[in-house]
Amino acid sequence: MLSTSPALESLITAFSRLPGIGRKTAQRMALFTLRQPRSEVEELITALQNVLERVRSCSTCFNITETDPCAICSSSRRNHGLVCVVEEPNDVFAIERTNDYKGVYHVLGGTLAPLDGIGPEDLRVRELIERVEKGMDEVILALNPTVEGEATTHYLSRLLKPLGVRVTRIARGIPVGADLEFADDATLVRALEGRIPV
C-alpha cells in the first residue's frame, strides 16, 4: 500500500533499507519520527549529517574514525609492535571494552567466503602484509571461530609466518561463567585441545 505523502513514502523506503527492518517496522519508525518534536528530528538529521561528513576509515588500521590516523593508531601509549587482526570495526569495540589490550588493530573487512566469491583481494590483506613488513613483533588473529574465519586464519598465518613475525590466534573454548554440561561438542573439543598448564 502506498502512503498518501511521497515524502513519508521515501522516509519509509529509507528506513526499510536498514538491516533487520522490514517495511512494516519502517512504516512505524517513519510515523514515530513524524510525531516527534521538531528539535528531536533535527537532532537526528544533524547526527546523520555528521556521520556522513566526519566519519571515515583510518588509512592505517581501517577502523572507523573522525581523524586520520585514528586515535588508537596515533596514540603513543599503544604498543605499535602488536597488531590484532579483526573482521569488522564492531570487533574493535568489543576488544576495547576489555580495557586490557594495549596494541593496535587491523580491520580486515570480512573473511574469505568462497561461496560468495570473496577472496584475499577483496579484504585488506595486502595492507596488513605491508604493515607487518614495516616491522611488527606479533600479529594476533582474532577472527570469528566460524569455518570462514578459520580458513582466513590459516590463510593469513601462511602468508605472515615467512615474514618472521610471531603469529598467534585468540583462544577458543568455554565462556567464563558457563556450565560445562551445556557446552557443545565442538567447543569442548577445542577447549581440551587448547588447555594450558596451571
Place this chain on the structure above:
Amino acid sequence: MVVKTEAVVLKTVKYGDTSKIISVFTREYGKLSLIAKGARTSRSKFVSILNPMSCIQAVFYLKESRDIHLLSDASSSRVHKNIVGDPQKTMTGFVMLDALNTAVHTRESHPVLFDHLVEALDGLDRAERSPVNYLIAFLIALLREAGYGLKLDACVRCGGKLDREPLVFESQFGGFACGRCRSPDTTLTMAPNHLEALRWLERPSPEVWSRLSLEPVESLRIVHLLAGHLCRHVPGARRLRSLSLLESTVVG
C-alpha cells in the same frame, strides 16, 4: 508443518544483530533457507553447529508460502573436526558446497545426491592424503545425478578404445575422444592418467579414492574440467567462484 530432516549447511549470512539465515541442503526437501534466531550469541545452542559443511538434524517450521523457514532446533549429526583446521580440506569442502549450491534448485529433493555429499564430506574428514580426490569423486557423482554423467569407457565419437593419444575432452559429448577422432581445433587435451583417475574415482567406494595419488596440479586440472562441464550443461549453473581459493591453497 513441523519437519525433522538431515541437512548439510551450505552457507550462512548474518541477519540482524544476533540471527543467521542459513542455506541448507536437506535429505527430504532439497535446498532451502532457514532463519536461526539468536544463533550468533554465545548462549545460543546453535552457535557452533550452523557453519558451512556442518551435518545437522534440523527441525523447522516448513511453510509452503514462505521462502525462509524458521529453524526451531538443530543438533550435530556428524562431526567433521578434521576438515576445519586443515586449509586444504576446508577449501576442498567449500568447492563441493559451491558446486552443489549452483547445480541444485530450491526445494528440489534429491536424497541420492545428499548421500553423495555426506559420503564425500566423511571421506574428506578421514583423508590422510589427496583430499582433492574426494572433490573429484563428488563432482563425478553430481554430474551423473544431474543427468550429465561422463562417458569414460570408449571414445565419444567412434566408440573405439581410448588408446591413442592425445585424448581430448569433448564436453558437448560428455567424454573423451581418441587421438584419431579429435577435432583439429580442440585444445583441451588430457593425459591418459587423467582418464584413469576419473575411472578410479568414479567407483562408488570411498575407501579406494584416497589410494589414488595425483600431483596437485593434475588434480586441479581434472577439477577444472569437471567444473567447466557442470557450468556448460547444468541449467542455471555458474562458474565456481571457490575454485581460485582452492587453487591458491593447493598450489600455493
